Amino acid sequence: MIISVASGKGGTGKTxxxxxxxxSLENVQLLDCDVEEPNAHLFIDPVFEKKESSYIxxxxxxxxxxxYCCKCRDVCEYKAIFAVKTGEQTGTxxxxxxxCHGCGACAYFCPKKAIKEVEKEIGVVxxxxxxxxxxxxGALNVSEAMSPPLIRDVKKKINPAxxxxxxxxxxxxxxxxxxxxxxxxxxxxxxxxxxxxxxxxLAVQVLExxxxxxxxxxxxxxxxxxKAEKYCKAKNxxxxxxxxxxxxxxxLYSKGIPLVREKQEYLEKFREMFREINCxxxxxxxxx
Amino acid sequence: xxxxALKQILVISGKGGTGKTxxxxxxAALAKNKVMVDCDVxxxxxxxxxxxxVKERHIFKSGKTAVIDKKTCTECGECxxxxxxxxxxxxxxxxxxxxxxxxxxxxxCPAKAIEMRENVAxxxxxxxxxxxxxxxxxxxxxxxxxxxxVAKIRQAAKELAQNKNSDYVIIDGPPGIGCPxxxxxxxxxxxxxxxxxxxxxxxxxxxxxxTASYFKVPVYFIVNKYDLNPEMxxxxxxxxxxxxxxxxxxxxxxxxxxNSMVAGKTIIExxxxxxxxxxxxxxxxxxx
Numbered sequence: 001m002i003i004s005v006a007s008g009k010g011g012t013g014k015t016x017x018x019x020x021x022x023x024s025l026e027n028v029q030l031l032d033c034d035v036e037e038p039n040a041h042l043f044i045d046p047v048f049e050k051k052e053s054s055y056i057x058x059x060x061x062x063x064x065x066x067x068y069c070c071k072c073r074d075v076c077e078y079k080a081i082f083a084v085k086t087g088e089q090t091g092t093x094x095x096x097x098x099x100c101h102g103c104g105a106c107a108y109f110c111p112k113k114a115i116k117e118v119e120k121e122i123g124v125v126x127x128x129x130x131x132x133x134x135x136x137x138g139a140l141n142v143s144e145a146m147s148p149p150l151i152r153d154v155k156k157k158i159n160p161a162x163x164x165x166x167x168x169x170x171x172x173x174x175x176x177x178x179x180x181x182x183x184x185x186x187x188x189x190x191x192x193x194x195x196x197x198x199x200x201x202l203a204v205q206v207l208e209x210x211x212x213x214x215x216x217x218x219x220x221x222x223x224x225x226x227k228a229e230k231y232c233k234a235k236n237x238x239x240x241x242x243x244x245x246x247x248x249x250x251x252l253y254s255k256g257i258p259l260v261r262e263k264q265e266y267l268e269k270f271r272e273m274f275r276e277i278n279c280x281x282x283x284x285x286x287x288x
Numbered sequence: 289x290x291x292x293a294l295k296q297i298l299v300i301s302g303k304g305g306t307g308k309t310x311x312x313x314x315x316a317a318l319a320k321n322k323v324m325v326d327c328d329v330x331x332x333x334x335x336x337x338x339x340x341x342v343k344e345r346h347i348f349k350s351g352k353t354a355v356i357d358k359k360t361c362t363e364c365g366e367c368x369x370x371x372x373x374x375x376x377x378x379x380x381x382x383x384x385x386x387x388x389x390x391x392x393x394x395x396x397c398p399a400k401a402i403e404m405r406e407n408v409a410x411x412x413x414x415x416x417x418x419x420x421x422x423x424x425x426x427x428x429x430x431x432x433x434x435x436x437x438v439a440k441i442r443q444a445a446k447e448l449a450q451n452k453n454s455d456y457v458i459i460d461g462p463p464g465i466g467c468p469x470x471x472x473x474x475x476x477x478x479x480x481x482x483x484x485x486x487x488x489x490x491x492x493x494x495x496x497x498x499t500a501s502y503f504k505v506p507v508y509f510i511v512n513k514y515d516l517n518p519e520m521x522x523x524x525x526x527x528x529x530x531x532x533x534x535x536x537x538x539x540x541x542x543x544x545x546x547n548s549m550v551a552g553k554t555i556i557e558x559x560x561x562x563x564x565x566x567x568x569x570x571x572x573x574x575x576x
Contacts, residue, residue: 008330008331009305009331009333010303010306010463011303011304015488036302036464036465036466036495037302037304037465037491037492037495037496039488039492042487042488075391077352077390077404078390101388101390102372103373103390103392104370104372104392105370105391105392108370108392108396109395140466142498142502143499143502143503144466145466145470147467169464170304170305170331170463170464171330171331171462171463171464172330172429172430173330173427173430173432173434174432174434175464175466177385177430181386193546193549193550194333194336194549194552195333195336198331198332198333199331202330202331203331205429205430206429206430209385210385223543224546224549224550225550247516250517251517253486253488254484254485254486254489254517254520255486255487255517255520256486256488
């Protein structure tokens with residue numbers, strides 16, 4: 001079972017939910033796929049055993065073989081190759097590797113076989129554990145624009161024998177989709193403010209589009225209005241948990257201390273939420 | 289008369305939900321003669337405070353998606369073999385949200401059965417608000433290329449500001465450090481990092497500061513809800529001193545800020561006392 005934790009708006013409590021759910025269950029693997037700003041390790045404090053680079057392939061052109069036919073430029077949809085032909089065997093060719101998506105078309109179509117792909121590091125995947133909890137995270141290198149290939153590398157660590165919990169990045173575009181794709185269920189975390197609701201609606205549209213069953217956790221549930229709850233009821237989206245604002249919870253979070261460590265009553269709440277998700281996923285699978 | 293150069297000021301945070309949009313809203317209310325831009329195109333919220341009236345609406349086309357013509361397709365499987373994004377599913381159906389639009393398959397297909405169609409990836413708007421013009425956008429659900437949409441609206445806002453002889457462009461940034469953040473940082477005069485006194489807030493602020501420095505953009509820091517953990521606020525202040533980054537304000541935790549969001553107003557209009565005073569002071573420091 002793979003459960004991802006997402007939200008349109010940032011800072012609603014994704015990491016809090018992912019970490020505390022992971023710590024409330026047995027036989028769990030937690031993946032931090034918010035690779036631009038990974039934070040789950042601050043709460044888990046894992047022992048990392050392995051650190052692997054994540055690469056995308058980028059082209060390098062061997063100008064001794066190149067005849068400046070410009071085929072590579074023509075097949076590149078991302079304008080990552082600049083090329084001009086100035087004479088029979090002369091010209092200029094340049095690669096802008098920051099624009100490259102690593103599709104490999106240029107190398108394949110080069111008639112002179114003058115293009116070799118080399119690996120460019122975009123970030124690292126770290127793997128470790130805390131007790132029996134397996135933990136992996138990705139960290140994007142500063143100044144790198146493209147996180148989805150790194151997110152895919154983190155997800156290669158998925159162990160199907162475990163309950164897998166994925167901490168997703170905020171937003172509604174490629175990084176989120178890459179992170180939540182393939183999940184059996186997605187928990188959307190929101191806050192009951194107009195910002196929270198606006199972004200929750202967007203996140204629900206994303207999950208509807210890619211067809212992942214979902215429920216909502218309302219965090220700081222007493223700071224704002226009741227519109228998020230009304231929206232969920234109208235859309236028939238289950239509200240899985242409500243967490244009221246509590247200075248003690250905010251303080252624990254600020255220090256990197258997981259909620260379930262200090263407030264035992266939440267252990268049972270998270271387990272209950274997991275049971276409910278399990279039931280819903282079963283129902284859906286049997287229904288299909 | 290002395291002509292003052294246009295100043296572009298970006299509000300970012302790394303971590304989501306630290307208060308970027310609320311701070312940007314306050315600047316919108318305080319600054320004279322400016323244009324506002326919401327660059328969080330994934331999950332835009334600034335419009336909820338500024339309540340814009342749309343004056344111009346533009347389609348944002350970006351990227352392409354492969355479309356396979358079933359009648360021409362011979363199911364040879366070459367497209368599946370070369371696609372590095374796993375976008376062509378059994379039955380030769382393209383999974384739209386996985387396709388990166390590289391056109392490798394279309395260029396390769398021996399039957400010429402694959403066409404690349406341009407995506408309508410979103411919309412962008414020039415609007416009028418009670419504080420002046422706002423340029424904002426809506427990325428289509430589960431679409432990519434948010435960086436390009438950010439670049440587009442940044443350009444539109446800059447042109448508008450130049451035509452109107454504005455003094456400032458005030459930019460609400462996206463969370464994270466990836467593609468849309470890099471597009472937001474391009475060519476700005478100052479990045480104001482809004483952080484919170486938590487381990488995650490500090491961790492993420494460091495990464496976003498490194499990103500801004502990499503692109504040679506000067507940075508100021510603000511700590512929001514600083515009194516939720518005064519000890520962590522001190523740590524952030526030490527960090528700023530060590531890095532030589534000016535810390536220009538500490539905004540207290542104030543429940544009436546949530547009420548102002550619910551009312552669709554900025555802090556300057558709706559909140560009294562220290563919170564408002566602090567934001568007035570912060571803006572004075574930025575103006576200098």
